Amino acid sequence: MGKNRSGRGIAILALLLAASGLGFGGFSFIYFNNLTEGNVVQNIWYQPTEENVVQNIWYAEYLTHQTPSQQPIFTTLTNMQLVITVNTSESVYISFNAKCTIDNSGSYEYIQCIIYQNGTEIPAPYAYVGEVNSETLPSLRMISLQYSISGLAAGDYDFSIRAATGDNTGDNRIDDTILFIQTYL
Ligand SMILES: [Ca+2]
Ligand SMILES: [Ca+2]
Numbered sequence: 001m002g003k004n005r006s007g008r009g010i011a012i013l014a015l016l017l018a019a020s021g022l023g024f025g026g027f028s029f030i031y032f033n034n035l036t037e038g039n040v041v042q043n044i045w046y047q048p049t050e051e052n053v054v055q056n057i058w059y060a061e062y063l064t065h066q067t068p069s070q071q072p073i074f075t076t077l078t079n080m081q082l083v084i085t086v087n088t089s090e091s092v093y094i095s096f097n098a099k100c101t102i103d104n105s106g107s108y109e110y111i112q113c114i115i116y117q118n119g120t121e122i123p124a125p126y127a128y129v130g131e132v133n134s135e136t137l138p139s140l141r142m143i144s145l146q147y148s149i150s151g152l153a154a155g156d157y158d159f160s161i162r163a164a165t166g167d168n169t170g171d172n173r174i175d176d177t178i179l180f181i182q183t184y185l
Helices: 002-019 021-035
Strands: 054-062 075-086 091-102 110-117 127-130 139-149 155-166 173-184
Touching: 054 075, 075 091, 075 173, 091 110, 091 127, 091 155, 110 139, 127 139, 155 173
Parallel strands: none
Antiparallel strands: 054 173, 075 155, 091 139, 091 173, 110 127, 110 155
C-alpha cells in the first residue's frame, strides 16, 4: 500500500509540474519523459570536440547602422575586416552576424554580404536577404554566415565582409554587424 500511495504521489506531482508549464520546464520535461514510455531514444550522434582546440580568436563589431554600397559594387562594411595569423596546420572558422532592415519601398530590394579572403571573394556561402512577395513595408532580416577553411599555409590572412544593396529608393540598412574568427587545431 505504501508503495502504491507513493506511486500516485509521483504521478500527481508529474501532472502538476506538467500543468505548471514552462516555469518548471526542466522538471516537467523529466516527468513527461518518464510517463511516455513509448518514446524511446534510438540513437544519438555526437562529435566530440576534445580533438578540436581553439588557438586564437579575433573579434570586431560595429553596432551602428550603415547603408551598404549600391550593387554591383561591394565595399567593406565598417570595422568588418580582421587580419589574422594562421600557424601550421591550423584551420580557420569565420562567423558573421548582422541585422538588416530592407525598406522595400522600391521594386525588388535586398542586401548581399560576401566573405573576402585577401581581397578575393569567397563565392559560397554568402548571405542574401531581401523582400518577399513584393513587400512595400520595411522588413527585418537576420544574417548568420559561417564558414570554415582548412589547409591554409601558415601566415597572415586578411578576412573582410563586403556588402552591396539592391536599392531603388529609401535606404536599406545593415546593423549590429559582428565578425568573429577563430583558428583551431
Ligand atoms: Ca518593394
Ligand atoms: Ca530601399
